Amino acid sequence: MSAWASIAQTVGGLLTGGGAVAAVNAVAKRRVTKADVVDRLSDAQLKWVGEFQEDAKSARAEAADARREAADARREAADTRREVADARRETVEAQRQMAVLREQVDALSERLHGLIQMIHEPAMTIERLRVVIPLPPPSANGRPG
Amino acid sequence: MTQPGGPRPVVIVTGRHRPHQVLFVGLSFVLGMAYTVGAPPPQSLAALMPAWLVHVWAIGLLASGVLGGVSLAIADRPERGLWLEAAAMLIGAGALVVALVAIFVFAGWRGLFGAGITAAWAGANLWRAWQIRRDLTAVEYGGGAR
Numbered sequence: 001m002s003a004w005a006s007i008a009q010t011v012g013g014l015l016t017g018g019g020a021v022a023a024v025n026a027v028a029k030r031r032v033t034k035a036d037v038v039d040r041l042s043d044a045q046l047k048w049v050g051e052f053q054e055d056a057k058s059a060r061a062e063a064a065d066a067r068r069e070a071a072d073a074r075r076e077a078a079d080t081r082r083e084v085a086d087a088r089r090e091t092v093e094a095q096r097q098m099a100v101l102r103e104q105v106d107a108l109s110e111r112l113h114g115l116i117q118m119i120h121e122p123a124m125t126i127e128r129l130r131v132v133i134p135l136p137p138p139s140a141n142g143r144p145g
Numbered sequence: 146m147t148q149p150g151g152p153r154p155v156v157i158v159t160g161r162h163r164p165h166q167v168l169f170v171g172l173s174f175v176l177g178m179a180y181t182v183g184a185p186p187p188q189s190l191a192a193l194m195p196a197w198l199v200h201v202w203a204i205g206l207l208a209s210g211v212l213g214g215v216s217l218a219i220a221d222r223p224e225r226g227l228w229l230e231a232a233a234m235l236i237g238a239g240a241l242v243v244a245l246v247a248i249f250v251f252a253g254w255r256g257l258f259g260a261g262i263t264a265a266w267a268g269a270n271l272w273r274a275w276q277i278r279r280d281l282t283a284v285e286y287g288g289g290a291r
Contacts (some may be wrong), residue, residue, distance in 0.1 A: 004193075005246065005247070008245070011243075012205070012243040019238075020206075022228055023232035026225045026231075132285075
């Protein structure tokens, strides 16, 4: 066999051997599992994944804080509205009581005025005054009502 | 997502079978089967190589065709299919290098056309095997030290 044939035989043998190794590799290689995938990620990719998870966690915490603050603000607004309504009711009640007092004062003022006129009548006597202005009945505890 | 200098992604796309590759795999199978079952071998090979080597050469062509056909048919295990394809390419290249040398030694420059086609075929096989090994190794090792 010539030198060229020997060379061709050697090169062909090497290539065929490499092909046989690749074929064995294809058949014997186990399927990559999730654990292997994690193991084979480069450090940079794992670091990126970790940073992304941290960012997501802090974003979720900030969103929760914002929701809590919004709920507190709504509660405060509701309390304020209740206080305003209470104040409005008290004002209305005070105005009603004031009106009642004013009527009583007007009535007392009129009666007083009438009494003063009767006292100053030339024909008025003490006995007639006692008839016009009777003693009020005694109260339950004996004091004048 | 790729980074400069980072691992190359392996992209498996539909219609990845190139016609030239498929036909040459088929030709390898047909020629290998023919020469294995007894068809007269090429004169160049018969003149240069011992009989046992001619048989080994024919079996190599047949094996390349078989492995190549199986690799093209595997759809659910792309990684295994690519390794089988690389095996087929290397075995085929080995047989083609033997035939290439035999043509040049036997026929000289008169065998330029046949030798040229054989050399291009062997070169394409080696290129494809290198592509597969490079990309599958990059996927396995993630571009970093293991």
